[in-house]
Amino acid sequence: MKIETIATAPIEGQMPGTSGLRKKTRVFMEPHYLENFIQATFDAIGGGAGKTFVVGGDGRYFNKAAIQTILKMAAGNGASQVIVGQDGILSTPAASHLIRLNKTDGGFILSASHNPGGIDEDFGVKFNAENGGPAPEGLTAKMFDATKTIEQFKTVDAADVDLSTVGNVQIGDMHVRVVDPVESYQALMEALFDFDAIRGLFAGGFTMRFDAMHAVTGPYATAILEGALGAPAGTVVNGVPLEDFGKGHPDPNPIWAKPLMDLMMSDAAPDMGAASDGDGDRNMIVGRGAYVTPSDSLAVLAANAHLAPAYRDGLAGIARSMPTSAASDRVAAKLGIGCYETPTGWKFFGNLLDAGKVTICGEESAGTGSDHVREKDGLWAVLLWLNILAVRKQSVSDIVQEHWQTFGRDYYSRYDYEAVATDQANQLMSELRARLDGLAGQAFGDVTVATADEFSYLDPVDGSISKNQGVRIAFAGGGRAVFRLSGTGTQGATLRLYLEQYSGVDGALDLDTQAALADVRGAAQEICNMAALIGRTEPDVIT
Ligand code: G1P
Ligand code: ZN
Numbered sequence: 001m002k003i004e005t006i007a008t009a010p011i012e013g014q015m016p017g018t019s020g021l022r023k024k025t026r027v028f029m030e031p032h033y034l035e036n037f038i039q040a041t042f043d044a045i046g047g048g049a050g051k052t053f054v055v056g057g058d059g060r061y062f063n064k065a066a067i068q069t070i071l072k073m074a075a076g077n078g079a080s081q082v083i084v085g086q087d088g089i090l091s092t093p094a095a096s097h098l099i100r101l102n103k104t105d106g107g108f109i110l111s112a113s114h115n116p117g118g119i120d121e122d123f124g125v126k127f128n129a130e131n132g133g134p135a136p137e138g139l140t141a142k143m144f145d146a147t148k149t150i151e152q153f154k155t156v157d158a159a160d161v162d163l164s165t166v167g168n169v170q171i172g173d174m175h176v177r178v179v180d181p182v183e184s185y186q187a188l189m190e191a192l193f194d195f196d197a198i199r200g201l202f203a204g205g206f207t208m209r210f211d212a213m214h215a216v217t218g219p220y221a222t223a224i225l226e227g228a229l230g231a232p233a234g235t236v237v238n239g240v241p242l243e244d245f246g247k248g249h250p251d252p253n254p255i256w257a258k259p260l261m262d263l264m265m266s267d268a269a270p271d272m273g274a275a276s277d278g279d280g281d282r283n284m285i286v287g288r289g290a291y292v293t294p295s296d297s298l299a300v301l302a303a304n305a306h307l308a309p310a311y312r313d314g315l316a317g318i319a320r321s322m323p324t325s326a327a328s329d330r331v332a333a334k335l336g337i338g339c340y341e342t343p344t345g346w347k348f349f350g351n352l353l354d355a356g357k358v359t360i361c362g363e364e365s366a367g368t369g370s371d372h373v374r375e376k377d378g379l380w381a382v383l384l385w386l387n388i389l390a391v392r393k394q395s396v397s398d399i400v401q402e403h404w405q406t407f408g409r410d411y412y413s414r415y416d417y418e419a420v421a422t423d424q425a426n427q428l429m430s431e432l433r434a435r436l437d438g439l440a441g442q443a444f445g446d447v448t449v450a451t452a453d454e455f456s457y458l459d460p461v462d463g464s465i466s467k468n469q470g471v472r473i474a475f476a477g478g479g480r481a482v483f484r485l486s487g488t489g490t491q492g493a494t495l496r497l498y499l500e501q502y503s504g505v506d507g508a509l510d511l512d513t514q515a516a517l518a519d520v521r522g523a524a525q526e527i528c529n530m531a532a533l534i535g536r537t538e539p540d541v542i543t
Helices: 033-044 063-076 092-101 137-149 183-192 195-203 217-228 258-264 294-307 327-335 346-354 378-392 396-407 422-438 518-527 530-534
Strands: 003-007 021-024 052-057 081-089 107-110 122-128 152-156 167-171 174-179 208-211 272-276 283-287 290-292 317-321 338-342 360-363 367-370 410-420 447-454 471-475 479-485 493-502
Touching: 003 063, 033 063, 033 122, 033 137, 033 152, 052 063, 052 092, 063 081, 063 107, 063 152, 063 167, 063 174, 081 092, 092 107, 092 122, 092 183, 092 378, 183 217, 183 378, 195 378, 208 217, 208 258, 217 378, 258 272, 258 283, 258 290, 272 378, 283 294, 283 378, 283 396, 290 294, 290 396, 294 317, 294 327, 294 360, 294 367, 294 378, 294 396, 294 410, 317 327, 317 346, 327 338, 327 396, 338 346, 346 360, 346 367, 367 378, 378 396, 410 422, 422 447, 422 471, 422 479, 422 493, 422 530, 447 518, 471 518, 479 518, 493 518, 518 530
Parallel strands: 052 081, 052 107, 081 174, 208 272, 317 338, 317 360
Antiparallel strands: 003 152, 021 122, 107 122, 167 174, 272 283, 283 290, 360 367, 410 493, 447 471, 471 479, 479 493
16 A cells, blocks of 8 residues: 655644634635644654554544545554544544553544534544543644644545444555444443443333434434433434534533423423533433533532442542532532542543542533543433432432532533634733732622632643633632633634632522522623623623
């Protein structure tokens, strides 16, 4: 097989963001755009010769074509084996598991997560390292550097590989193993959870709707929930992955999973509702009439994890991203275990998990996971909830209410201001930063600032420092506002404002969330001078 060395030139803007490189699909389809980034990745990891990789994606438009390109480039760079999901399908957690299970040198995950898919929507590529987790910042910096100096990429002149059949094929000397995307992942879930107990739950008439949002989790949820666990057919809806996710926005939150939310708030609600995102790493949990915020879900899962076989001996510690509410910190304190606050993005949990410092991690953006892989895992969270429900024999809502009675409630909401002009968003953040030092002690409406700073993270494992990870303002009385700019968008800037108010253990537990946050919201918007600087205070999306 002839290895071809193709001349190329650097393309601007190939810096990986919170979760890999994300751009409009048409940008990825431009000549050499994908190739440059893939070659830069090989260069950043010291070449591909003799190495093994996992490749798969969430099935969105351009997934299959991109996989063929990557396979040929892997062969061109001398890789010895690539494991690919059948039809190019692998959920993000399943890809992470395959990297670990097969001890490969890493993997390429093709997804723009919860962003819509299609030729006019979004595409993305992420490299995960040999621990199964997203490339850490040191590596993404090397990748970005390599994109700035690239002069050539390597590929082979070969026909496309048939990915529709499980089995082995060759590209020159490189083995391509096409695997069932679900099998290994399902085996892992069976090892973690008490499937007999969950089967008993469904056999006893427990009802559920899982909305796969036409994204990658469909085959996984169908095989596990309806297959292995005996949930009735029809439990999984929108279960066939589509290239454009049925023109939907595959983000499992009350806004984008509205049909599920409507059902769960109606008289026809099943016992539990759940949804997952484009690439299967996010989750949403809803009880009958009761939405569970991701921050609360993390806390409840951590407090009850010992009810599942894998976590019977307890947790080493809990980590959450900085904007996630403090609910899980209260659980860690009660359990007397480690508690870590990291920057936004799953890559920051990798070192803590590898070092055995934490067992469970989560983000307010509907991500929860454990040390079973190095990604967040939507279906894992759903199965842990089911395992807990099967043991406790209570409703989702009763479990959450009891949790609040024990720990107090962290009222929580995130406001997203999308497509803000980049310079306006940057100006808002820089003016806010400039005010931080003088804020403590100042009153805004009925609340007074206790502390204000910009979050900087010192990784306790490798000593690396990540600066400028968001502005946080704590108020006297348990309120907090966090401001940061999204690192996953593909157009303009998205300003995220995270609001939180702790009730105290004896405080009111049944307030309307937005009402409970009114003071903190007013203060936050005033402090950052939002109306003047971006011309609005009404967000596009509230979750
Ligand atoms: C968003 C979420 C973050 C998550 C990431 C990838 O990043 O906020 O928690 O890890 O997507 O799923 P952001 O757009 O805020 O940078
Ligand atoms: Zn995702």
